[in-house]
Amino acid sequence: MTSDPVLVVEDLTMHYATRAGPVRAVDGVSFSVERGQSLGLVGESGCGKSSIAMTLLKLLPDNARLVSGSITLNGVDVVPLSENQMREHRWDRISMVFQAAMNSLDPVYRVGDQIIEALEAHSASAPRDAMERVRELFDLVSLDPSYIRRYPHEYSGGMRQRAIIAMALACEPDIIVADEPTTALDVIVQDHILREMQAIQRALNMSMIYISHDMAVIAEVCDVVGVMYAGKLVEFGPTAEVYARPIHPYTKALMSAFPSVRGEKHDLATLPGEPPDLLDPPSGCAFHPRCAYATDECRTSIPPTAKHGDQWATCWNPVADVDSE
Amino acid sequence: MAKYLLKRSAQILVTLFVFLTLVFFIVNAQPGDVSNFYALNPDVPPETRERLQDLFGVNEPLWKQYLVHIRNTFTGNFGVSFSHYPRSVADVIMERLPRTVVLFMTATALSFYLGFALGKVLAWRRGGWFEYTSTVGGVTLYTVFTPWFGLMMIWLFAFKAGWLPIGKFLDPVLWREAPIDANTVFNQMILTAFVVSIVVFAVFVITGQRRMGNARITRIASIVLASLAVVGVWFSSGTAVYAWDIVRHMVLPVVTLTLISFAGTMLLTRNSMLETMREDFVMAARAKGLTERAVRDKHVARNALLPVVTSFIFSLAFAVDGGVITESIFSWPGMGQTLVSATLTEDLPLAVGAFVFVGIFVLVAHLVADILYAYLDPRIRY
Numbered sequence: 203m204t205s206d207p208v209l210v211v212e213d214l215t216m217h218y219a220t221r222a223g224p225v226r227a228v229d230g231v232s233f234s235v236e237r238g239q240s241l242g243l244v245g246e247s248g249c250g251k252s253s254i255a256m257t258l259l260k261l262l263p264d265n266a267r268l269v270s271g272s273i274t275l276n277g278v279d280v281v282p283l284s285e286n287q288m289r290e291h292r293w294d295r296i297s298m299v300f301q302a303a304m305n306s307l308d309p310v311y312r313v314g315d316q317i318i319e320a321l322e323a324h325s326a327s328a329p330r331d332a333m334e335r336v337r338e339l340f341d342l343v344s345l346d347p348s349y350i351r352r353y354p355h356e357y358s359g360g361m362r363q364r365a366i367i368a369m370a371l372a373c374e375p376d377i378i379v380a381d382e383p384t385t386a387l388d389v390i391v392q393d394h395i396l397r398e399m400q401a402i403q404r405a406l407n408m409s410m411i412y413i414s415h416d417m418a419v420i421a422e423v424c425d426v427v428g429v430m431y432a433g434k435l436v437e438f439g440p441t442a443e444v445y446a447r448p449i450h451p452y453t454k455a456l457m458s459a460f461p462s463v464r465g466e467k468h469d470l471a472t473l474p475g476e477p478p479d480l481l482d483p484p485s486g487c488a489f490h491p492r493c494a495y496a497t498d499e500c501r502t503s504i505p506p507t508a509k510h511g512d513q514w515a516t517c518w519n520p521v522a523d524v525d526s527e
Numbered sequence: 528m529a530k531y532l533l534k535r536s537a538q539i540l541v542t543l544f545v546f547l548t549l550v551f552f553i554v555n556a557q558p559g560d561v562s563n564f565y566a567l568n569p570d571v572p573p574e575t576r577e578r579l580q581d582l583f584g585v586n587e588p589l590w591k592q593y594l595v596h597i598r599n600t601f602t603g604n605f606g607v608s609f610s611h612y613p614r615s616v617a618d619v620i621m622e623r624l625p626r627t628v629v630l631f632m633t634a635t636a637l638s639f640y641l642g643f644a645l646g647k648v649l650a651w652r653r654g655g656w657f658e659y660t661s662t663v664g665g666v667t668l669y670t671v672f673t674p675w676f677g678l679m680m681i682w683l684f685a686f687k688a689g690w691l692p693i694g695k696f697l698d699p700v701l702w703r704e705a706p707i708d709a710n711t712v713f714n715q716m717i718l719t720a721f722v723v724s725i726v727v728f729a730v731f732v733i734t735g736q737r738r739m740g741n742a743r744i745t746r747i748a749s750i751v752l753a754s755l756a757v758v759g760v761w762f763s764s765g766t767a768v769y770a771w772d773i774v775r776h777m778v779l780p781v782v783t784l785t786l787i788s789f790a791g792t793m794l795l796t797r798n799s800m801l802e803t804m805r806e807d808f809v810m811a812a813r814a815k816g817l818t819e820r821a822v823r824d825k826h827v828a829r830n831a832l833l834p835v836v837t838s839f840i841f842s843l844a845f846a847v848d849g850g851v852i853t854e855s856i857f858s859w860p861g862m863g864q865t866l867v868s869a870t871l872t873e874d875l876p877l878a879v880g881a882f883v884f885v886g887i888f889v890l891v892a893h894l895v896a897d898i899l900y901a902y903l904d905p906r907i908r909y
């Protein structure tokens with residue numbers, strides 16, 4: 203793949219200031235997304251996936267502190283931008299499908315008007331053109347155009363999700379961040395929407411960051427995958443390779459903890475314990491208390507990020523060591 | 528919707544019926560009866576007393592009197608006021624009701640507008656001197672002893688500064704040679720206000736629907752034009768000076784009422800805003816790249832408005848019984864004063880009539896509240 207990165211994130215660190223001290227929700231994360239590529243971020247809940255998503259749009263709560271790092275969107279580092287400058291990038295360049303997508307529509311406005319609102323915030327197009335665009339978008343996500351003038355409560359869960367996707371596509375952004383977009387839906391609708399999102403993303407040659415706790419979903423949708431643990435990216439690489447040969451013990455544990463959608467039977471080796479409290483993460487490698495391969499080194503010092511073929515991993519004792527450099 | 532309105536109207540009739548029954552029996556539970564007002568005078572000979580009691584029908588069985596009471600109410604016949612003899616009760620109420628309604632509606636509307644505007648800003652900019660002063664100031668005014676505050680306002684602005692009249696509905700000296708009576712002028716003022724608000728409301732609805740780029744300009748222009756038209760019409764009719772006199776008499780009570788009540792709305796709005804701000808669609812609105820102002824006004828405030836509107840309508844409903852205290856302090860001849868004096872002078876027909884009117888107004892206000900709510904919240908459909 204030729205290198206044409208839409209988004210480059212380098213050494214991103216974001217903390218939440220709390221009374222008990224800083225919560226290290228995003229801790230030195232680096233990755234990049236090429237044009238037309240879809241990146242999956244996977245990890246148990248509480249690992250900082252949503253925090254990364256919100257940081258990318260700089261939509262952070264008052265107690266969040268962007269400690270360091272850069273977010274280069276189409277060649278522009280958005281970290282130093284003011285709120286006013288950032289506003290122009292939001293939705294126009296980077297849009298988002300929220301984790302709580304079901305409630306992302308304002309109940310008192312018609313769905314079509316809410317999409318037009320996004321269009322008008324970024325271009326001074328005539329009302330008639332905006333309406334035309336909404337019709338196109340409804341068509342794209344297979345929604346009946348008669349629903350343009352309806353209110354969110356008249357939509358079913360799946361339809362609402364489609365409307366949200368249509369809204370995210372409205373300004374033809376370079377990249378869409380989808381944070382667990384289908385988690386709240388039933389499996390069949392989830393599968394439909396997943397496939398459609400993938401088709402649209404390919405057709406429009408758009409980039410996407412797809413966040414999920416479900417390895418199987420990521421395997422379906424993403425070209426590249428990043429595995430998150432305790433605010434850090436612990437493994438990164440092309441989906442096929444990561445799945446064929448997980449390097450980090452956490453990736454391996456995650457893979458065996460989730461059954462595949464394709465119905466292949468894994469023996470569900472459960473992952474004992476829970477992700478650490480990010481207020482006070484374990485010393486050394488944060489995963490060591492739950493890791494079957496942990497050594498003294500893991501307990502005391504933070505492992506370096508090393509290249510393993512096309513993959514990167516942050517581990518002292520990789521489970522599959524491929525031409526480590 | 529039509530079916531719902533029908534159903535609600537039926538409900539209102541039933542409630543009104545229960546209300547009328549209650550009023551009748553409470554009044555009749557008192558010792559003596561209506562005729563006592565005339566008949567207890569020792570100078571009245573026994574035969575005249577008999578005739579009077581027959582005339583009032585108080586010797587009839589209670590159920591017959593009750594039926595007559597119900598029939599009279601539904602035919603709009605409330606009898607004759609004792610204390611305003613020979614004026615009919617309906618006539619007295621028709622004079623007093625508009626004064627109270629206008630005074631208290633204006634004050635309630637202003638207080639909600641102010642409370643909502645302040646509450647909105649308060650929720651958005653938490654902390655800092657603005658939140659501190661408006662909360663402390665608002666709550667102080669909210670909890671202050673009303674008569675004391677009213678008198679202080681009169682003392683300060685009417686007595687010391689002399690900017691405004693001290694009380695009453697109008698200045699008798701000015702009106703002595705007036706070619707027109709105060710009720711006519713006042714009714715014309717109400718009509719004007721009504722027409723203007725309909726026009727401005729229509730402009731707001733129309734500009735709101737077609738998201739026109741110059742909606743703001745159109746709105747401001749409509750308000751300015753309407754005001755100019757009003758001034759023009761009043762001055763050309765030559766009665767503007769009398770209308771102005773009534774307006775001047777309204778200012779002090781309206782300002783006082785607004786000041787003592789806006790804090791309730793302010794805090795309600797603030798809490799409602801803070802709750803709405805946690806909703807996911809607010810985050811989504813931000814993500815869309817809307818300005819903070821658009822997020823606040825179009826999304827947060829619009830949703831936070833719903834509980835505030837409910838409280839507004841219920842306050843309006845109680846505007847008719849016209850705070851007795853306020854009306855007494857400002858010598859405002861409205862329903863509150865009418866009720867008090869009717870009770871003190873044992874003017875039973877007037878008291879009953881006033882109660883019935885207040886009841887009807889409250890019932891209608893509830894219906895209006897439901898309709899308005901359905902208009903504001905698309906999730907509610909009847």
Ligand SMILES: Nc1ncnc2c1ncn2[C@@H]1O[C@H](COP(=O)(O)OP(=O)(O)O)[C@@H](O)[C@H]1O
Nearest residue numbers: 218225227246247248249250251252253263480
């Ligand atoms: N506003 C906040 N203040 C303090 N801690 C927060 C805040 N938001 C999230 N967190 C904490 O940050 C961590 C990461 O959360 P999140 O990004 O939502 O994870 P994920 O999306 O992977 O489940 C969690 O431990 C969560 O409790």
Ligand SMILES: [Mg+2]
Nearest residue numbers: 251252253301
């Ligand atoms: Mg999350």
